[in-house]
Amino acid sequence: MNFKLLNNTGNNINLLILFFILCCFAVFISPAFLDFDNIQNIIRTVMVLGIIAFGMTMVMILGEIDLSVGSIAAFSCAFGGLFVDSNSSFIVIILTLLAGTFCGFLNGIGVTIIKVPSLIMTLGTMAIIRNVGYIMTKGQAAYPTKLEVYMASAKGYVGIFPIPVIIFIVLSIICAIFIRFSTIGKSFYVVGSNPVASILSGISNNASKIIAFTVCGLCCSIAGLIQSARLGQIDPHMGIGWELTVIAIAVLGGASLYGGKGSIEGTIIATLIIGVINNLLNLLGMSNHSQEVVIAIIIVSMVLIHNFRKKQSS
Amino acid sequence: MSIQKDQLIMKGISKTFPGVKALDEVSFEIISGEVHSLIGQNGAGKSTLMGILNGITKPDDGQILFNNKVVKIDDPKDAFNLNLSIVHQEFALCNNLTVAENIYLGDEPHNKSGFVNYKKMHLDAKILLESINVNLSTNKIVGNLNTSQWQIIEICKALAKKPKFIVMDEPTASLDEKQIDNLFEIINTLKNNGIGIIYISHKLKEIIHISDRITVLKDGKINDSFLKNEVNEEGLIKSMIGKNISIKNNNQNIINFQKPILKINNYSYSNTFKKIRMDLYEGEILGLSGLLGSGANELLRCIFGIIKQDNGQLSLNDKVVTINKPRDAIVNGIGYIPSDRKNEGLIQNNSIKDNSVLTIFNKLTKMGFFKFNAAAKTTNNYVKKLDIKASNIDSFVMNLSGGNQQKVVIAKWLVKNCKILLFDEPTRGIDIAAKTQIWKLISEFTNEGGSVIVVSNEIPELIINCNRIITMQKGLISNTFNHEDFNEQKISLNISSK
Ligand SMILES: Nc1ncnc2c1ncn2[C@@H]1O[C@H](COP(=O)(O)OP(=O)(O)OP(=O)(O)O)[C@@H](O)[C@H]1O
Numbered sequence: 072m073n074f075k076l077l078n079n080t081g082n083n084i085n086l087l088i089l090f091f092i093l094c095c096f097a098v099f100i101s102p103a104f105l106d107f108d109n110i111q112n113i114i115r116t117v118m119v120l121g122i123i124a125f126g127m128t129m130v131m132i133l134g135e136i137d138l139s140v141g142s143i144a145a146f147s148c149a150f151g152g153l154f155v156d157s158n159s160s161f162i163v164i165i166l167t168l169l170a171g172t173f174c175g176f177l178n179g180i181g182v183t184i185i186k187v188p189s190l191i192m193t194l195g196t197m198a199i200i201r202n203v204g205y206i207m208t209k210g211q212a213a214y215p216t217k218l219e220v221y222m223a224s225a226k227g228y229v230g231i232f233p234i235p236v237i238i239f240i241v242l243s244i245i246c247a248i249f250i251r252f253s254t255i256g257k258s259f260y261v262v263g264s265n266p267v268a269s270i271l272s273g274i275s276n277n278a279s280k281i282i283a284f285t286v287c288g289l290c291c292s293i294a295g296l297i298q299s300a301r302l303g304q305i306d307p308h309m310g311i312g313w314e315l316t317v318i319a320i321a322v323l324g325g326a327s328l329y330g331g332k333g334s335i336e337g338t339i340i341a342t343l344i345i346g347v348i349n350n351l352l353n354l355l356g357m358s359n360h361s362q363e364v365v366i367a368i369i370i371v372s373m374v375l376i377h378n379f380r381k382k383q384s385s
Numbered sequence: 386m387s388i389q390k391d392q393l394i395m396k397g398i399s400k401t402f403p404g405v406k407a408l409d410e411v412s413f414e415i416i417s418g419e420v421h422s423l424i425g426q427n428g429a430g431k432s433t434l435m436g437i438l439n440g441i442t443k444p445d446d447g448q449i450l451f452n453n454k455v456v457k458i459d460d461p462k463d464a465f466n467l468n469l470s471i472v473h474q475e476f477a478l479c480n481n482l483t484v485a486e487n488i489y490l491g492d493e494p495h496n497k498s499g500f501v502n503y504k505k506m507h508l509d510a511k512i513l514l515e516s517i518n519v520n521l522s523t524n525k526i527v528g529n530l531n532t533s534q535w536q537i538i539e540i541c542k543a544l545a546k547k548p549k550f551i552v553m554d555e556p557t558a559s560l561d562e563k564q565i566d567n568l569f570e571i572i573n574t575l576k577n578n579g580i581g582i583i584y585i586s587h588k589l590k591e592i593i594h595i596s597d598r599i600t601v602l603k604d605g606k607i608n609d610s611f612l613k614n615e616v617n618e619e620g621l622i623k624s625m626i627g628k629n630i631s632i633k634n635n636n637q638n639i640i641n642f643q644k645p646i647l648k649i650n651n652y653s654y655s656n657t658f659k660k661i662r663m664d665l666y667e668g669e670i671l672g673l674s675g676l677l678g679s680g681a682n683e684l685l686r687c688i689f690g691i692i693k694q695d696n697g698q699l700s701l702n703d704k705v706v707t708i709n710k711p712r713d714a715i716v717n718g719i720g721y722i723p724s725d726r727k728n729e730g731l732i733q734n735n736s737i738k739d740n741s742v743l744t745i746f747n748k749l750t751k752m753g754f755f756k757f758n759a760a761a762k763t764t765n766n767y768v769k770k771l772d773i774k775a776s777n778i779d780s781f782v783m784n785l786s787g788g789n790q791q792k793v794v795i796a797k798w799l800v801k802n803c804k805i806l807l808f809d810e811p812t813r814g815i816d817i818a819a820k821t822q823i824w825k826l827i828s829e830f831t832n833e834g835g836s837v838i839v840v841s842n843e844i845p846e847l848i849i850n851c852n853r854i855i856t857m858q859k860g861l862i863s864n865t866f867n868h869e870d871f872n873e874q875k876i877s878l879n880i881s882s883k
């Protein structure tokens with residue numbers, strides 16, 4: 072084969088090393104870290120955000136950002152949840168995914184055709200979509216517990232493998248292949264690295280962006296669905312503040328806020344790292360608030376490291 | 386008052402980049418009040434050497450002496466403290482700031498309360514611009530100006546620091562003749578004021594004209610050093626390249642001036658150009674030449690759909706087509722090689738391969754997947770055909786020399802099989818050997834039936850290679866020269882405003 076890995080997909084060795092150091096540290100702090108239940112718990116918790124981070128990675132490779140991810144997750148599930156009485160998992164799941172995809176598509180249109188900067192556009196949709204969700208559901212949760220397939224997405228097993236983990240792995244493979252081997256994925260890097268040169272070469276920046284935002288929306292709805300099934304309720308309040316962790320994962324995984332950089336592989340490892348950090352803080356008995364502080368510090372320091380490296384290399 | 390002469394010496398400088406020995410034991414010296422030129426082919430190591438002098442690049446070996454005292458230049462601040470300033474080959478301007486803000490960036494005048502004194506800043510900038518005979522408003526936004534204006538701002542930026550030594554890395558690459566004469570006057574004034582100038586250029590006529598000393602770099606080593614009047618153009622070429630090169634016309638097409646392949650009618654765009662009527666014929670190389678503000682570059686950008694004309698009509702093979710964006714032009718078989726290769730032509734942090742096939746992503750797709758093997762094969766073909774010098778096709782284009790970068794941009798359009806290529810200053814900043822190669826590529830393209838418009842101020846180059854030359858002045862076509870009427874003086878006269 073003749074494909075050299077793009078250097079823009081970053082060097083994931085450092086991340087892996089960081090991951091192992093954190094794990095060792097966690098074991099040292101609390102041997103309970105290695106309990107099978109604990110490990111499962113880590114994966115199940117962080118995976119939801121990891122799935123969204125796949126979409127976020129694509130958006131960020133294009134040099135854009137999506138702040139509305141938590142709102143899209145909540146809204147799309149709430150929309151599907153309006154139909155729980157149909158007692159058909161199929162209908163609810165399809166409507167959930169469609170709603171998420173549609174929201175992502177709207178973001179894409181806003182950023183490209185209407186030309187609103189993504190930071191502002193998705194800040195707007197973050198508020199709009201969430202509140203439409205509240206209005207639509209009157210703030211009430213729906214309960215999907217009777218929908219077998221729906222619930223299985225979080226609770227089921229195939230053999231000994233939990234279905235949500237299988238979903239995570241399959242999605243990560245699809246996204247990685249998409250980004251690395253498809254022409255569209257390739258154009259993400261091109262557009263993100265130099266939007267002017269790409270337009271002058273006849274590449275459609277708008278198409279790339281619409282696709283990335285749409286895929287991101289879809290990822291949000293999948294993640295929201297798993298989360299709802301895990302909690303046994305479809306809550307329109309779900310996902311508040313998710314964007315922070317998701318962006319942290321993508322940035323840690325090598326995506327640059329300036330575009331042109333990032334990889335699914337990096338994002339996968341970063342997902343696990345964030346999972347371990349969260350778990351570690353739990354094991355240390357730290358509150359949710361302090362956890363958010365840590366996550367925020369990670370984002371800022373990653374950007375600092377990025378700038379430092381850029382300075383060094385020039 | 387006795388003028389003390391300062392002396393700056395670089396001694397035994399070596400620098401290796403991954404895969405290339407850019408500089409090998411190079412020594413170079415500059416004294417107050419002289420113009421010491423540094424020449425050499427693309428990739429010879431000129432910019433690297435100057436980068437070291439300015440603390441941007443760290444040398445592996447060697448030292449720098451200022452008046453026989455070893456000095457450390459670890460970052461640009463150190464260089465600044467030694468009164469060294471540099472006009473970089475690549476522009477480094479803030480696009481959304483004004484001309485004055487760019488000139489005094491990082492060195493803004495302040496008033497008593499500590500705020501930036503904009504009034505003084507604009508006044509100083511105005512005086513500076515006037516002192517070098519440039520008519521440019523200081524509160525224009527830099528992003529809206531063109532490359533030659535950027536170049537002038539870069540020069541002002543360096544002058545504003547009141548340096549003792551100034552490095553000019555290809556300052557004339559995007560200037561027209563009038564501005565070059567102007568720059569030479571500035572250089573002479575600086576010289577008389579005791580400022581030492583290191584001058585880098587690929588334009589050998591200029592080098593011979595302006596230099597007191599000329600040093601030739603070849604493959605990272607000092608190859609020769611000449612004093613003024615010791616050498617002529619041929620000698621320099623021979624020293625730079627190692628052999629003589631013949632500059633000849635490869636374009637032997639006989640043009641059928643009956644049916645134009647491209648016709649524009651009544652093209653106007655704001656104040657930039659008005660009512661332009663122009664034809665392009667099959668197999669033709671049409672030269673388009675004009676000073677800054679003549680509208681020539683903008684006309685090219687307009688044909689390619691980067692800017693939209695206010696009115697006027699474009700037809701291809703007698704069929705009217707609407708071009709609203711570059712994609713429309715590309716779909717109609719038109720390609721564009723921009724003058725700003727760094728920002729518009731190339732994706733710097735992508736490989737040679739990705740850049741070369743950028744225009745044919747669609748063609749290299751099978752069921753959504755990118756055909757990596759086919760892309761590599763195509764790229765390898767063109768790397769060979771265009772003689773692109775690189776360690777391999779997966780290396781980033783930002784590490785290539787200027788000439789090789791330009792060839793990658795051309796490769797990108799040759800793979801696309803366009804019918805018409807628009808070249809904006811294709812030989813800017815490119816060494817003589819690469820220049821002849823690029824003109825050869827252009828001729829080959831037309832020999833195979835393609836048509837070309839070249840915007841350039843290198844009139845001798847145009848005369849050798851074009852079938853017709855159109856001159857523009859202040860947004861209007863001033864004259865059209867057929868091949869048999871080519872005459873450098875007449876053409877120059879039709880370009881410069883009376
Ligand atoms: N950052 C870098 N990394 C790797 N190689 C580099 C880097 N910068 C320069 N080079 C290589 O070093 C050599 C010298 O480059 P340099 O830019 O000094 O040439 P130059 O003489 O200024 O050429 P030009 O006339 O095109 O400006 C080239 O082979 C170039 O590819």
Ligand SMILES: [Mg+2]
Nearest residue numbers: 431432433474
């Ligand atoms: Mg150079």
